[in-house]
Amino acid sequence: xxxxALKWFGRSWMLxxxxxxxxxxxxxxxxxxxxxxxxxxxxxxxxxxxKALMQDSDLIAAVMLSLQIAFLSALxxxxxxxxxxxxxxxxxxxxxxxxxxxxxxxPLVMPDVIVGLSLLLMLxxxxxxxxxxxxxxFTILLGHALLGTAYATVVVRSRLTEMDSKxxxxxxxxxxxxxxxxxxxxxxxxxxxxxxxFLLTFTxxxxxxxxxxxxxxxxxxxxxxxxxxxxxxxxxxxxxxxxTVTIVVVSIVVIATTLYSLRQERQRKRDMALxxxx
Numbered sequence: 031x032x033x034x035a036l037k038w039f040g041r042s043w044m045l046x047x048x049x050x051x052x053x054x055x056x057x058x059x060x061x062x063x064x065x066x067x068x069x070x071x072x073x074x075x076x077x078x079x080x081k082a083l084m085q086d087s088d089l090i091a092a093v094m095l096s097l098q099i100a101f102l103s104a105l106x107x108x109x110x111x112x113x114x115x116x117x118x119x120x121x122x123x124x125x126x127x128x129x130x131x132x133x134x135x136x137p138l139v140m141p142d143v144i145v146g147l148s149l150l151l152m153l154x155x156x157x158x159x160x161x162x163x164x165x166x167x168f169t170i171l172l173g174h175a176l177l178g179t180a181y182a183t184v185v186v187r188s189r190l191t192e193m194d195s196k197x198x199x200x201x202x203x204x205x206x207x208x209x210x211x212x213x214x215x216x217x218x219x220x221x222x223x224x225x226x227x228f229l230l231t232f233t234x235x236x237x238x239x240x241x242x243x244x245x246x247x248x249x250x251x252x253x254x255x256x257x258x259x260x261x262x263x264x265x266x267x268x269x270x271x272x273x274t275v276t277i278v279v280v281s282i283v284v285i286a287t288t289l290y291s292l293r294q295e296r297q298r299k300r301d302m303a304l305x306x307x308x
Contacts, residue, residue: 055277062270079271086268089256093272096253099167100235103174107231108224110175111182116216118183119190137180146244149173153245165247173241178231185230189223190216219298222291229287233280 065076083089114134118127137145153169156162163169197219201211239254246255257269 058270059274059277061267062274064267064270067267079267082266082268083271083275089253089268089272092251092253092256095167095250096236099171099174099252100232103171103178103235104228104232106171106175107178107182108186108228110179111227111231112186112220112224114179114183115187115190116212119187134180134183137177138184142177142238142240145177146173146241149176149241150244165245166250169245169247170242170250170252173245174231174235174238177238177241178234181234182227182231185227186220186223189220193219222294225287225291229283 061070061072062079063075063077064072065078066073114130117124118131118134121127149169149172153163153165153172157164193216198211198215201215202208206214237254239252239258242252242255246252251259253272257265260266260269
């Protein structure tokens, strides 16, 4: 097979893969404007289900709860992931380093069902002993933060590994204290990684249904839990409208984040070039 045939084969295969990934999403968006009561039967264009979505108080409450939990768990995950990654990357020898490394990576390979069941058993035992916490927002947040910290640690640690440690050494030679080196040199350089970790853990939390099902209590149903429970009885087309709104918001955030990261990377390269000239 010559190079031209290989090139066309590669492009064709890429188109097939993208079609497999994105055609269902485009179909879902299109059917969100369908007036029919049936999810897969086209009638005519209408905004009926967007209006129904605005009147669905249970679904809106679930969305707001999911956003709240996702935002808080992403903040907690990035905070602990940052210092875990910094400790593992910058300090090669300290007591408990191997244990910390294992604990930081275990949730990545552990099935969510096992993690959720383990947390549930632990929380039930703690509640029986202390009378707290009740299953609800805090327990869901705890489970999501546990899983998110592992992902945040991996993302931030990879950025710290790529970063030139000579920059930190130069700052210390110029008289900066360790906390000044961290806040003035290290933190700005890894900010794109922190933003990526935040978005990743936010998405994981917002999309999670397994951990939330184990750790939720009465009156605390997240958006994935509500959608999953309704799917058993047949999805209402207003779910398509909610999915379309989510896709639009996520697309805007991803584009904005990508542009910001590219801008920061170009600025970093310009600063390094200027520093080398001087």
